[in-house]
Amino acid sequence: MVGQLHQAITEVEENLSRLLNEVKSLRQYIEYLEDENINLKRQLCAVSEADINRIQKNASKIQKEAHENLEKLYEQGFHVCHIYFGEQMESNCLFCNAFLRKD
Amino acid sequence: MKIICSKDNLLLGVNTVQRAVATKNTMPILQGIRLRTEGSSLWFEATDLEIGIRCNIPMEVQEEGEVVLPAKLFSEFVRKLPDTDIILESIDNNVNIHYNKSNFVINGYDPEEFPEITEFTSADIIEIPATIFKKMIRQTIFACAVEETRPVFTGILVHVEKENISLVSTDSHRLAHSKAMISDNDKEFKGIIPSKTMQELLRLLDDNEILTVQYNSSKIIFKFGSCQILTRLIDGQFPSYKQVIPQSCNTKLLLNCKNFLDTVERASLLSKDNYLKINNVRFNIEDSILNVNQYSEMGKISEQIEIEQEGENVAISFNAKYVIDVLKIIDTENIIMEASGPYSPCVFRPENEEDYLYLLLPLRN
Numbered sequence: 001m002v003g004q005l006h007q008a009i010t011e012v013e014e015n016l017s018r019l020l021n022e023v024k025s026l027r028q029y030i031e032y033l034e035d036e037n038i039n040l041k042r043q044l045c046a047v048s049e050a051d052i053n054r055i056q057k058n059a060s061k062i063q064k065e066a067h068e069n070l071e072k073l074y075e076q077g078f079h080v081c082h083i084y085f086g087e088q089m090e091s092n093c094l095f096c097n098a099f100l101r102k103d
Numbered sequence: 104m105k106i107i108c109s110k111d112n113l114l115l116g117v118n119t120v121q122r123a124v125a126t127k128n129t130m131p132i133l134q135g136i137r138l139r140t141e142g143s144s145l146w147f148e149a150t151d152l153e154i155g156i157r158c159n160i161p162m163e164v165q166e167e168g169e170v171v172l173p174a175k176l177f178s179e180f181v182r183k184l185p186d187t188d189i190i191l192e193s194i195d196n197n198v199n200i201h202y203n204k205s206n207f208v209i210n211g212y213d214p215e216e217f218p219e220i221t222e223f224t225s226a227d228i229i230e231i232p233a234t235i236f237k238k239m240i241r242q243t244i245f246a247c248a249v250e251e252t253r254p255v256f257t258g259i260l261v262h263v264e265k266e267n268i269s270l271v272s273t274d275s276h277r278l279a280h281s282k283a284m285i286s287d288n289d290k291e292f293k294g295i296i297p298s299k300t301m302q303e304l305l306r307l308l309d310d311n312e313i314l315t316v317q318y319n320s321s322k323i324i325f326k327f328g329s330c331q332i333l334t335r336l337i338d339g340q341f342p343s344y345k346q347v348i349p350q351s352c353n354t355k356l357l358l359n360c361k362n363f364l365d366t367v368e369r370a371s372l373l374s375k376d377n378y379l380k381i382n383n384v385r386f387n388i389e390d391s392i393l394n395v396n397q398y399s400e401m402g403k404i405s406e407q408i409e410i411e412q413e414g415e416n417v418a419i420s421f422n423a424k425y426v427i428d429v430l431k432i433i434d435t436e437n438i439i440m441e442a443s444g445p446y447s448p449c450v451f452r453p454e455n456e457e458d459y460l461y462l463l464l465p466l467r468n
Binding site (some may be wrong): 083 | 467
């Protein structure tokens with residue numbers, strides 16, 4: 001009976017120490033994630049004005065090209081409005097016109 | 104069924120419902136007009152399943168019942184009847200029409216097959232004076248698309264927001280927008296009503312009537328006088344029309360409507376291009392003078408109209424038919440035309456009438 005109790009306590013002791021190890025490794029992982037988060041925040045703040053300008057310029061270039069392509073498509077006689085998009089136009093379309101004017 | 108009535112009453116009923124009779128040969132029963140007694144009156148009913156028209160006319164009913172008669176034959180016969188008392192008596196599905204000492208038998212359809220033009224109960228009711236609604240229909244219906252490739256363009260958008268009502272139609276080349284106030288309304292409604300239904304309302308509504316509109320999510324019923332028109336709403340979303348309307352202009356003109364209409368009509372005689380099917384007319388607006396110089400293989404026309412001009416000179420081309428359409432429905436003496444260059448949409452408004460505008464896209468030469 002005493003032997004059985006002793007064995008049970010040993011098992012509990014082993015389980016607790018395994019759990020403790022798991023908590024320790026989790027703590028390490030959390031510390032690693034916190035560090036990474038701080039690094040990423042730093043990187044984000046460190047984007048230079050030049051980078052922002054470059055990105056904005058690129059975006060507006062893409063937008064301009066897209067607008068020009070749509071205008072070209074309209075000039076060639078195709079609808080660019082959401083109602084008839086891609087269909088051949090018989091005559092000018094109010095909605096294509098408004099869409100191109102809006103951009 | 105046995106009724107005694109006058110030719111005029113029969114003709115009134117037939118004429119009222121006849122436009123709802125199906126013209127396509129899908130179901131033979133839809134080519135008929137149903138006559139059904141109710142108390143001391145007779146209901147005339149016709150439907151093509153898209154639109155249904157019912158009309159109730161008081162008559163002497165001697166025996167209750169219902170019949171469905173082929174619309175074309177019945178209406179042509181009624182038109183040719185003499186002006187005397189007429190007795191309609193049904194024998195099974197057929198009807199014996201007695202007049203003077205003569206009679207004519209029309210073979211009818213089985214009334215059981217006729218679809219019910221059912222009234223629906225709805226708490227949503229809007230009342231609109233007929234004069235207002237008729238004017239708004241007249242101002243917008245001509246801009247609906249005829250082709251059925253985009254069903255939303257074949258109808259008129261009716262948008263009721265409490266005491267404001269707007270009717271909008273477009274075929275994507277032009278847009279007509281009419282608005283008005285209706286008092287004592289707290290309901291909201293937005294639906295596209297087929298132009299055929301609107302045409303029928305225009306035809307049947309009397310100016311001094313009050314139009315009662317009852318609706319649910321898919322159907323609408325118009326009630327006025329002794330008539331009811333029931334129709335399906337057109338499925339689909341009407342494009343956002345407000346963003347199409349320009350908020351400013353570079354050139355503002357004031358023109359006399361009649362002079363302008365006459366000029367455009369004369370010029371369009373030479374501009375009908377049978378090959379391209381575009382009735383193109385070009386206006387050169389220069390220092391308060393509107394010049395129209397049109398020539399074709401058939402001849403040449405040169406006209407000048409004095410106008411009031413604010414802003415830049417402009418040369419602009421339109422489909423003449425689209426200009427004539429709007430000039431024909433404007434009641435005011437003068438019209439305002441607002442242009443922003445040769446390719447931007449041009450706005451036409453009646454002078455001193457803020458509730459209507461017509462937007463037209465120029466043609467590119």
